[in-house]
Amino acid sequence: EAQVTQNPRYLITVTGKKLTVTCSQNMNHEYMSWYRQDPGLGLRQIYYSMNVEVTDKGDVPEGYKVSRKEKRNFPLILESPSPNQTSLYFCASSLIGEGAFFGPGTRLTVL
Amino acid sequence: GENVEQHPSTLSVQEGDSAVIKCTYSDSASNYFPWYKQELGKRPQLIIDIRSNVGEKKDQRIAVTLNKTAKHFSLHITETQPEDSAVYFCAACYNFNKFYFGSGTKLNVKP
Numbered sequence: 067e068a069q070v071t072q073n074p075r076y077l078i079t080v081t082g083k084k085l086t087v088t089c090s091q092n093m094n095h096e097y098m099s100w101y102r103q104d105p106g107l108g109l110r111q112i113y114y115s116m117n118v119e120v121t122d123k124g125d126v127p128e129g130y131k132v133s134r135k136e137k138r139n140f141p142l143i144l145e146s147p148s149p150n151q152t153s154l155y156f157c158a159s160s161l162i163g164e165g166a167f168f169g170p171g172t173r174l175t176v177l
Numbered sequence: 178g179e180n181v182e183q184h185p186s187t188l189s190v191q192e193g194d195s196a197v198i199k200c201t202y203s204d205s206a207s208n209y210f211p212w213y214k215q216e217l218g219k220r221p222q223l224i225i226d227i228r229s230n231v232g233e234k235k236d237q238r239i240a241v242t243l244n245k246t247a248k249h250f251s252l253h254i255t256e257t258q259p260e261d262s263a264v265y266f267c268a269a270c271y272n273f274n275k276f277y278f279g280s281g282t283k284l285n286v287k288p
Binding site: 097099101106107108109110111114116122124125156162163164165166167168169170171 | 178183208209211213220221222223226266268270273274275276277278279280281
């Protein structure tokens with residue numbers, strides 16, 4: 067079954083404690099991306115990757131890091147989370163220039 | 178960067194009526210425009226898309242139109258059904274890599 071998976075699905079943490087949200091896809095897509103969704107703001111792109119070892123900033127990259135060492139995986143790293151990073155996070159993958167398949171989402175709360 | 182505006186923010190229609198959601202974008206370099214449906218508590222799902230070299234695309238009860246000169250595109254849903262109730266997001270893809278989303282339209286179809 068074609069899918070994008072994310073882990074964890076829910077996370078409550080404290081300010082400054084490093085965390086990683088994993089994302090994996092099994093569709094051999096070149097393009098992967100992270101978004102955050104906040105009420106009234108829609109989805110905002112954090113980072114994207116066009117292929118292995120190729121990553122670039124989206125619209126709201128501050129406070130986040132990513133890596134793309136393998137085609138199927140695209141983890142999102144928060145080195146020092148802050149309360150303003152409390153949000154719903156979605157990973158997505160697609161062929162380049164195509165519509166995205168989204169993962170199930172990760173709800174993050176930073177206290 | 179690109180700016181996508183979406184209207185209305187909420188839309189209530191009677192079952193069987195049509196619904197129209199409109200989006201505008203600012204950068205003429207945007208060339209791909211997907212639409213997503215997000216049901217409560219679920220991930221966004223691609224429902225239809227259009228490229229900048231096409232003016233209209235239809236898929237059963239759903240159609241999208243694009244006016245490149247005016248930089249606006251619209252989603253049309255005909256013969257609405259209660260299961261069409263959801264939040265709909267438009268997006269613009271800039272230069273085949275960056276995605277910018279509208280703030281969403283909550284559609285309520287009353288039986």
